[in-house]
Amino acid sequence: MIELFSFEFIRNALIASLLVSIASGIVGTLVVVNRLSFIAGGVAHAAYGGLGLAAFLGWSPMAGTIPFSLASSLLIGFISRNQKERADTIIGVVWAAGMAIGIILIDITPGYFTDLMSYLFGSIMAVSGNSLLWMAVLDICVIALISFFFKEILAMSYDPEFASLRGIPVRFFYxxxxxxxxxxxxxLIKAVGLILVIALFTIPASIAELFTNNLQRMMIWSVLLGCVFTTGGILAAYFLDLTAGATIIMFACCAYGISYSVKKVLYRKRNRGLTPQPPLRAR
Known part of the structure; x- marks a missing residue:
């Protein structure tokens, strides 16, 4: 087992699992608490449009993906707040259009042969030192923002109307x-892939939400669970010769199923004694 850590790619993968878990655990908690999972999925898939745009213009992937993804997130957010009746439909259209634009732009870009599947499934076992640096910067920025605005984010996450009455700019924080x-x-998309990013946004935070409604504890538990899922998935994938991303997701999904079942059992046991019993009939 100790010999395993002599491989640089394993060390980098385990460091990446920690860094990925911090950002996805904190941001994912906000996604789950504010019921933004579908919106987050739309933003994530729309990022493909940025990849295609960057390839078409000859830019680095990040130079095209960052502005495109930010613009998509603001557009999707505006739609979800102002067209609530048809928000799901419109977000689905943006979701599909972003991916289609990206693929078409890459198709018409001469000499571009990057496999788009690498962005869909990622390759955490082949993460580079440069990617680790960007992940660390992301974690620092996320922690700093949440620490500075925690009270405001807490208020708008649980009661946006009351937060607005208190003068908190709910729309800005949204x-x-x-x-x-x-x-x-x-x-994170290049290192771990689009599917794993969405899974790490939703599954650890959803498990944490089953057992606590405290936002800070949810974030901590989401980060810890993310570390367990990614580290366990990487090690299992290595020893069983499986794809790391898919193994991590299955590990997390099984954990959610078990946690949900345990929560249901505990809830029934706790409320069994509170259920009124029908009166006994006289014989």
């Missing part, structure tokens, strides 16, 4: 969360 989602997706 868009700020979406921009954090966009930047997190962009900086």
């Amino acid at each position: 868009y700020m969360i979406l921009c954090m989602v966009a930047l997190t997706v962009v900086l």
